[in-house]
Amino acid sequence: MAEVYANVSDITARGYSLTAQQQEAAEALLSDASSRLRVTARKYGKDLDSMIGDDEDYRQLVKSVVIQATMRALSSVGDSSAAAVSQISQGGLGYSASMTYLNAGQSLYFLRNELKDLGILRQTYGGLEVYHAADTGD
DSSP: OOOOSOOHHHHHHTTOOOOHHHHHHHHHHHHHHHHHHHHHHHHTTOOHHHHHTTOHHHHHHHHHHHHHHHHHHHTSSOSSSOOOEEEEEEOSTTOOEEEEETTTTOOOOOOHHHHHHTTSSOOOOOOOOSSOOOOOOO
C-alpha cells in the first residue's frame, strides 16, 4: 500500500478540532488525498515519493498540502457544518437570490499554487510553427 502523507493526529496538532465522525472521515480523506496527489504528480511526469526522498522540509510541505485538501473537503457542505458560499447575487423588485457554494460536492482538490509550491506544476512555454517551409531538396 502506498504511503499516506499525513494522519489525523497531524490535523489536530495544527489546531483543528474534529468530531468523532469527522475523524473517521478524515482518515479516509487523508488516504485519498495522498493517492490523488501522487497521481497528479505522475500526470505531470513527477515521482512524488522520489521527490520527497530524505528531504524533511519537502515532506512537511507535502503533509501540509494533503491536510489542507482534506480540511477543505471536511469543511464543505455537510449535515453538521455551515455551507461556505463563494458567490452571492441578489435581485430587486421581484426578488431573486442566487448562491454558489464552495466545494459543494465535498471533493478533494489541490490549488494551483499548492502544486506549484511542490514543484509539480510548472509554467511551461513553447512555440508552434504555423508555416512549415517547403523542403527545397538543397
